Amino acid sequence: MADTRPLFLSRRTLIATGLAALPVRALAARGQVVTILGDSITAGYGLPQQASLPVQLHFALEKLGVPNMVRGAGVSGDTTQDGAARVDFSIRPDTAVVVVALGGNDLLQGVDPKTTRANLDHILTRLKARHMGVVLAGLHAPPEIGAGYARDFDAVFPSLAKAHGVTLYPDLLAGVSRIKALNQGDAIHPNAQGVKVIVGRLAPVVAKALKTRG
Structure with a gap:
């Protein structure tokens, strides 16, 4: 699971460090901090910043009457291994709830689901050690990838959520894929x-997690 690349040479590490150092967006109201640890989908690939998932999640939570600050810690191309390597420095200490939205690139690269599970297990263990709330966003593998692989991949997320006692959001791309x-x-x-469809479904789950922390 360990990332053997020198961290100081990793472009993704430099990007992630920069994300972690960014101030909270000025548009964010006073409230609890949500950080989204993810990949290109949560980084807003191909979209203007205002349309990105972190910004839209902020607005969706505001509409639910939940003051919040949402930080995006998504890096395009990141696998669960990349997320595990940077989880400690990408998530700032004032974060109340972390949305963990990784696994899509594992799926695209055909990573062994056991490896994906081990990486996510490391991430959840580290976040729980820091006393942060977690919403684990799962994904569903397309059946074309093979019934056995799809079954094993899909099972990773609910089993980990149960093992760690964290909130499961079963499919980040539900209603969109x-x-x-x-x-x-x-x-x-x-x-x-x-993105608006995603946040419309995800925001109530995150709002509940924030209230639980509350």
Whole structure:
């Protein structure tokens, strides 16, 4: 699971360090901090910043009457291994709830689900040690990838959520995946409308996690 690349030479590490050092967006109201540890989907790939998932989640939580600050700690291309390597410095100490949204690139690269599970287990262990709330966002593997692989991959997220006692959001792309009108041309990354669908479903789950921390 350990990332054997020298951290000081890793472009992703430099990006992630920069993200962790950024101040909270000026538009964020006073409230608890949510940090999204993820990949290109949460980094807003192909979208203007205002349409990105972190910004839209902030607005969605505000509409639910939950004052909040949302920080994006998504790095395009990150696998669960990359997330495990940077979890300690990408999540700032004032974070109340972390949305862990990793695994898509593991899926695309055909990473062994056992490896994905071990990496996510490390992330959840570190976050719990820091007394942070967690929403674990899962994904569903397409059946075309193979029934056995899809079954094992899909099982990673609920089993870990149960083992660590954290909140499970079963499928980050629910209501968006495979819907052409809600995705960009690559059929992988949601467009602005797709992001709104995601946050519309995700925000109530995050709001509940924040109130539990509350």
